[in-house]
Amino acid sequence: MSAADTLLLGIDLGAGSLKASLIRLDGSLEGEASHPVSTLAPQPGWSEQDPAEWWRAVCAAVPAALAKTGRSPASIAALSFSAGAHTQVLEDRAGRIIRPAILWNDQRSGPQTRALRERADDRILELGFNRANPTWTLPQMLWLKEHEPEAFQRVHRLYLAKDWLRSRFTGGFETDTIDAVGALMADARTLQWSQELCGLIGWNMATLPPIVAATSRCGSVTADAARQTGLLAGTPVICGTSDTAVETYGAGMMRPGLGVAKLATAATVSVLSPHAVPHKELINYPHVIPDHWYVITATNSCASAHKWLRDTFFRREGEDGQAAFDAMEHAANTVRAGSEGLFFHPYLNGERSPYWDPMLRADFVGIGFNHGPGHFVRALYEGISYSLRDCLEVLRANGLGFETARLTGGGARSPLWRQILADVLAVKVELPAVADASFGAALLAGVGIGAYSSATAAEQAIRVVATHEPDPSRVELYERGFALYRDIQAALAPLNHRIRAQYGAS
Numbered sequence: 001m002s003a004a005d006t007l008l009l010g011i012d013l014g015a016g017s018l019k020a021s022l023i024r025l026d027g028s029l030e031g032e033a034s035h036p037v038s039t040l041a042p043q044p045g046w047s048e049q050d051p052a053e054w055w056r057a058v059c060a061a062v063p064a065a066l067a068k069t070g071r072s073p074a075s076i077a078a079l080s081f082s083a084g085a086h087t088q089v090l091e092d093r094a095g096r097i098i099r100p101a102i103l104w105n106d107q108r109s110g111p112q113t114r115a116l117r118e119r120a121d122d123r124i125l126e127l128g129f130n131r132a133n134p135t136w137t138l139p140q141m142l143w144l145k146e147h148e149p150e151a152f153q154r155v156h157r158l159y160l161a162k163d164w165l166r167s168r169f170t171g172g173f174e175t176d177t178i179d180a181v182g183a184l185m186a187d188a189r190t191l192q193w194s195q196e197l198c199g200l201i202g203w204n205m206a207t208l209p210p211i212v213a214a215t216s217r218c219g220s221v222t223a224d225a226a227r228q229t230g231l232l233a234g235t236p237v238i239c240g241t242s243d244t245a246v247e248t249y250g251a252g253m254m255r256p257g258l259g260v261a262k263l264a265t266a267a268t269v270s271v272l273s274p275h276a277v278p279h280k281e282l283i284n285y286p287h288v289i290p291d292h293w294y295v296i297t298a299t300n301s302c303a304s305a306h307k308w309l310r311d312t313f314f315r316r317e318g319e320d321g322q323a324a325f326d327a328m329e330h331a332a333n334t335v336r337a338g339s340e341g342l343f344f345h346p347y348l349n350g351e352r353s354p355y356w357d358p359m360l361r362a363d364f365v366g367i368g369f370n371h372g373p374g375h376f377v378r379a380l381y382e383g384i385s386y387s388l389r390d391c392l393e394v395l396r397a398n399g400l401g402f403e404t405a406r407l408t409g410g411g412a413r414s415p416l417w418r419q420i421l422a423d424v425l426a427v428k429v430e431l432p433a434v435a436d437a438s439f440g441a442a443l444l445a446g447v448g449i450g451a452y453s454s455a456t457a458a459e460q461a462i463r464v465v466a467t468h469e470p471d472p473s474r475v476e477l478y479e480r481g482f483a484l485y486r487d488i489q490a491a492l493a494p495l496n497h498r499i500r501a502q503y504g505a506s
Contacts (some may be wrong), residue, residue, distance in 0.1 A: 254458075
């Protein structure tokens, strides 16, 4: 097969859908398709999905993406995967799924997180390079032990989400270094499972998979998987990794001075580093680039806050969601920078960086008769941008930073939001042509089979299609606005705690 005819398949499991993308070696998109997956919330603060639904989504999205290319499955040289970190699938000895998968944004393990911090906060950070919080697998499995002990005892295999999907293609049982660190059950110094960390919750290490590189080959598509997905049996399968890892990689974060801001359900600000920076306000993961780490600060609500505003105040019954988004963008474009003194703090589900406080709540502050719908949309854009500035300041305080930010995620589609971010962060902002997780996973597939000579050589497949320079006058305005944003947060934080104590955590 010639290079021009070669296709790479990336499969990403997102919060609301599974996406399959087929790209050429030059990075051009040949075909893509998505299929929805549903999230269950059986109790306030819970977030679960049924892994069986993931596989049904794969069997719908992969053939649909291939059909759009008009190509034979023999054109696909390899495939790889991504999914949200921390999310686990638990199987018993018979290979049956024990319970729904607990997602990364599930908050039920708050008490278990506090217990782990009281018992071994500094030691967990020393070994895992990260601090326990309800996002991570370790406290989630402690919750399982305390609330569903029978399920805890039945676990024969613990898969991370993308590994379970891959196992349906190959029958294999592996994970990669990035997802292993993301479970908070591995020694980040050695990139092997940690007896000490697992021992904190009495976890049986025999249930954990071998750890390999994200670009390692993990078998081939089986005949049964080929029949269900339309792929060719024997197609090479590459391990893959977490969604944020492949998003930053697919956006081109392969050299110093280039950061990535992800505007998805939640938001992250990431930067490449030659070493980890263990700190209670930072998240550290190995990078796809060998001997490098990427350091993250993360918020809880981003595009999810935008969607909340749309569905609560802007979307008419029966109206297409995109039409409502377009109307919001138009309204925000009529409002001056600063939203005439209207501020928004995007803490609809508590907050991670830099406060790590699940009790914080969102707010609009400064509302006057002069504020219309567009002000609320622009204030939301600005508030989320300020929250990312909070994240960037944590990185800078630890000797990390960047001059250029590549944007990923659904929020990056807004030209206005991109410019606001450039002005609030005071950095150049670039939009890659394609930078979602399925694209990054497809690049990993290419690296894994040697189609790219190295992990950094895949940069040739990444194109920038829009650039936004910070405007000096707006940078100054937003600098003053950021100071106010922080002062308002500090003033309201104790009131947030009182509200949550009086009215509950839902």
